[in-house]
Amino acid sequence: MTRIRTDQKRHQLYWVRFDDGAERPVTLSLSSGTQVYGEQVITEEGREFRVWDPYRSKLAASIVHGLSVFAFTKGVSVLYLGASSGTTASHVSDLIGVDGVVYCVEFAPRVMRNLLQVCTTRANMVPILADAYHPENYLQVPELVDIIYQDVAQPDQAEILIRNSVRFLKPGGTAYLAVKARSIDVVAKPKQVFLKEEKKLKHAGFTIVDRIDLEPFSSDHIFISAIFSGEVC
Numbered sequence: 487m488t489r490i491r492t493d494q495k496r497h498q499l500y501w502v503r504f505d506d507g508a509e510r511p512v513t514l515s516l517s518s519g520t521q522v523y524g525e526q527v528i529t530e531e532g533r534e535f536r537v538w539d540p541y542r543s544k545l546a547a548s549i550v551h552g553l554s555v556f557a558f559t560k561g562v563s564v565l566y567l568g569a570s571s572g573t574t575a576s577h578v579s580d581l582i583g584v585d586g587v588v589y590c591v592e593f594a595p596r597v598m599r600n601l602l603q604v605c606t607t608r609a610n611m612v613p614i615l616a617d618a619y620h621p622e623n624y625l626q627v628p629e630l631v632d633i634i635y636q637d638v639a640q641p642d643q644a645e646i647l648i649r650n651s652v653r654f655l656k657p658g659g660t661a662y663l664a665v666k667a668r669s670i671d672v673v674a675k676p677k678q679v680f681l682k683e684e685k686k687l688k689h690a691g692f693t694i695v696d697r698i699d700l701e702p703f704s705s706d707h708i709f710i711s712a713i714f715s716g717e718v719c
């Protein structure tokens with residue numbers, strides 16, 4: 487019996503149904519025979535699918551919660567800020583395929599070593615050791631990108647996204663931002679922190695199109711999807 491089904495709305499995404507009836511997103515592996523973070527691999531009809539853990543990836547968590555704007559189609563270019571050791575970035579690499587590219591920015595040398603390992607098995611992942619606060623230093627990004635994905639857990643998250651978007655995001659491009667309330671303000675109520683961050687994005691020419699609470703997978707996080715006008719107010 488087949489356990490894998492395609493997602494009708496989100497191209498390149500699949501779902502697996504487990505024996506207990508639970509469903510989880512999976513991606514068709516671009517690098518058969520390799521795992522990135524000990525994820526479960528399911529082989530069906532000769533194809534290898536990697537189970538995408540919503541407790542390990544905020545993008546997977548947002549998908550499980552019904553992310554409506556899904557721009558990760560075949561061949562798109564992605565600037566990924568805060569790639570860490572490549573957990574989520576590797577699933578993005580699966581989704582966009584060999585014709586796409588994901589530029590992975592990470593500033594911590596220790597995790598960069600793991601990321602480099604992942605990039606050696608995936609030709610569409612480009613590692614960049616840099617501070618995302620200074621996009622002017624990314625010499626490896628030669629183009630405007632379709633998507634900026636950001637998960638840096640820093641107090642100046644909105645500012646970092648705006649700086650990168652002004653420089654690298656196409657007008658009409660999509661930004662995804664995982665906002666961690668406690669990284670921005672430990673005392674304020676998460677809802678107030680989220681509203682403040684959204685206000686900054688709106689001022690910078692973004693239209694917020696989706697806002698997802700990531701409980702129970704990540705506490706005090708929301709996941710924002712926004713479209714960039716290209717015109718900063």
Ligand SMILES: C[S@@+](CC[C@H](N)C(=O)[O-])C[C@H]1O[C@@H](n2cnc3c(N)ncnc32)[C@H](O)[C@@H]1O
Pocket residue numbers: 542543544567568569570571572573574575591592593594597616617618619637638639640
């Ligand atoms: C929450 S983790 C990212 C997890 C990753 N997105 C995933 O799902 O696989 C945040 C990462 O952002 C990195 N980071 C934080 N501030 C950064 C900055 N200014 N520039 C580049 N990387 C940064 C951290 O070193 C850390 O690896």
